Amino acid sequence: MRPNIVTEAGLPTRVGQWWDGIPFLTSSVVVACGIIYLVCLLVGYDSFFEICFSPSAVLSQFQVYRIYTSIFFHGSLLHVLFNMMALVPLGSELERITGSVRLLYMIILLATSNAIFHLLIALVVAHNPFHPYLFLMNECSIGFSGILFSMIVIETSLSGVQSRSVFGLFNVPTKWYPWILLVVFQLLMTNVSLLGHLCGILSGFAYTYGLFNFLMPGTSFYSSIEASSWLSSCIRRPKFILCTGGNSAGYIPTHSSQNTTSSGLLSGNIWRNWSSWMPRRESFAQSTQDNQRFPGRGRTLGVVQSQTVSADNSDSNLQARLLDNSSPNHSLDVAATGTGQRLSDGRRQAADNPAALVPARHQGSVASEEEIQKLVSMGFERTQVEVALAAADGDLNVAVEILMSQQG
Known part of the structure; x- marks a missing residue:
C-alpha cells in the first residue's frame, strides 16, 4: 500500500496566500508606495523637495497637492518597508470593516486633517511672541506614517482591549499606546518628523471622538461610487470589499456616533457592534459554483444523513x-x-x-x-x-x- 504523502506549501505559495488575503485598497497602497520608491531609486531622485509636505510651500504658494503626494514617497528602504508592514494589518482590518471605498475616503480625510493640524501647529510655533521657531515651517515631510498613527489610534480606541504590547517587549495601557510609540520612534530613529506623527495621533483622536462626523457622507454616496462605470473593473476583483454595511451614517462607530444610552463601545463589545454592519459576501452563489467545480460527496456539518x-x-x-x-x-x-x-x-x-x-x-x-x-x-x-x-x-x-x- 502506498503511504499518504503530505507536503507543506513552499515559500512562493505561502507568500501568494498571504498576498491574496490583503484587501484591494490596502494592497493597492502597498504596491503604489513600493513602485514609487523603486522608480525614485532607479532615477536617483532623493531630494523630494517638489513633492514633500512643507508648510511654507503650502501656505505661500498654495501647493495643496503636497498634502497627498507626500504620503506615497519614502526616503529609504527601511522607511517604506516598516510603513507597509504596519499598513497591512491595520489597513486590512479597517478595510474589511468599512469597505474599500469608505477606507479610501477615510485615508483622504486623515491626510487632510493631518495637514491642517500640521499647518496650525507650525504657524503657532513660528509666530509665538516668546520664542519664534521657524524650523517647522520649512520642514519637508514624506511618508505614510502620519496616517498610520491615525489608524493606530482608531484601532486601539475601538478594539476594546485594555493593554497593548510594544514590539513584544512590554505592555502599556491602550490609551497610552500611540504616545509610547511616538516617543519610542523619536528616540530610536533619526530624521523622524515628530510633528507629522503627532498630527496623525491628533487626527486619529478627532476621528474617534466623532469630530469629523459632519464630513462623513451617507452610504448612498459610497453606493453611487461603487455603481459607477469607471470603478467596475476594480469592483469585479475578488479582494474588493463593498460598503454593504447597515450603518446609515456612513462612518465607523465612534464614541459619539452611537446611541449614548448604549455602553457597548466603551465596555469592550465594539466587535459585536461592528459585526452587525460588517460587509458580508454572498456565500450561496460561491457554494453553488464550488459544488459544480468539485462534484464530490462532501457535505457540511449541518447536513443530516443516515x-x-x-x-x-x-x-x-x-x-x-x-x-x-x-x-x-x-x-x-x-x-x-x-x-x-x-x-x-x-x-x-x-x-x-x-x-x-x-x-x-x-x-x-x-x-x-x-x-x-x-x-x-x-x-x-x-x-x-x-x-x-x-x-x-x-x-x-x-x-x-x-x-x-x-x-x-
Missing part, C-alpha cells in the same frame, strides 16, 4: 472496487474458478441492481473472527478483509486471492 446508509454505501463501493480490480489473468485453481463464476454473477447483479450489493453481504456466509484476524495478521486492513470475505462467501482462499490481486 450513518447506516453511508457505511453501507462505503462498503459496497469498496466491494465493487475490489471486484472490478480483480486480475482476470490471475491463475486460479478449480475452486477459484467456481468462485470466479460467482463473482461474475454478483457483478452482473450489482450492475442490474446496485442496492443488492449490501444485502448480499449479509446473505452469504458470515466470516468468523478467527478468519478475519488471520488475514489481518498477514498485513491486510480489517475493512478490506471483511469485504473480501463477504465477496468470497466466507471462502478464505478466495478472499486471500482477492486481497492479493489488490496488492498487485
Whole structure:
C-alpha cells in the first residue's frame, strides 16, 4: 500500500496566500508606495523637495497637492518597508470593516486633517511672541506614517482591549499606546518628523471622538461610487470589499456616533457592534459554483444523513472496487474458478441492481473472527478483509486471492 504523502506549501505559495488575503485598497497602497520608491531609486531622485509636505510651500504658494503626494514617497528602504508592514494589518482590518471605498475616503480625510493640524501647529510655533521657531515651517515631510498613527489610534480606541504590547517587549495601557510609540520612534530613529506623527495621533483622536462626523457622507454616496462605470473593473476583483454595511451614517462607530444610552463601545463589545454592519459576501452563489467545480460527496456539518446508509454505501463501493480490480489473468485453481463464476454473477447483479450489493453481504456466509484476524495478521486492513470475505462467501482462499490481486 502506498503511504499518504503530505507536503507543506513552499515559500512562493505561502507568500501568494498571504498576498491574496490583503484587501484591494490596502494592497493597492502597498504596491503604489513600493513602485514609487523603486522608480525614485532607479532615477536617483532623493531630494523630494517638489513633492514633500512643507508648510511654507503650502501656505505661500498654495501647493495643496503636497498634502497627498507626500504620503506615497519614502526616503529609504527601511522607511517604506516598516510603513507597509504596519499598513497591512491595520489597513486590512479597517478595510474589511468599512469597505474599500469608505477606507479610501477615510485615508483622504486623515491626510487632510493631518495637514491642517500640521499647518496650525507650525504657524503657532513660528509666530509665538516668546520664542519664534521657524524650523517647522520649512520642514519637508514624506511618508505614510502620519496616517498610520491615525489608524493606530482608531484601532486601539475601538478594539476594546485594555493593554497593548510594544514590539513584544512590554505592555502599556491602550490609551497610552500611540504616545509610547511616538516617543519610542523619536528616540530610536533619526530624521523622524515628530510633528507629522503627532498630527496623525491628533487626527486619529478627532476621528474617534466623532469630530469629523459632519464630513462623513451617507452610504448612498459610497453606493453611487461603487455603481459607477469607471470603478467596475476594480469592483469585479475578488479582494474588493463593498460598503454593504447597515450603518446609515456612513462612518465607523465612534464614541459619539452611537446611541449614548448604549455602553457597548466603551465596555469592550465594539466587535459585536461592528459585526452587525460588517460587509458580508454572498456565500450561496460561491457554494453553488464550488459544488459544480468539485462534484464530490462532501457535505457540511449541518447536513443530516443516515450513518447506516453511508457505511453501507462505503462498503459496497469498496466491494465493487475490489471486484472490478480483480486480475482476470490471475491463475486460479478449480475452486477459484467456481468462485470466479460467482463473482461474475454478483457483478452482473450489482450492475442490474446496485442496492443488492449490501444485502448480499449479509446473505452469504458470515466470516468468523478467527478468519478475519488471520488475514489481518498477514498485513491486510480489517475493512478490506471483511469485504473480501463477504465477496468470497466466507471462502478464505478466495478472499486471500482477492486481497492479493489488490496488492498487485
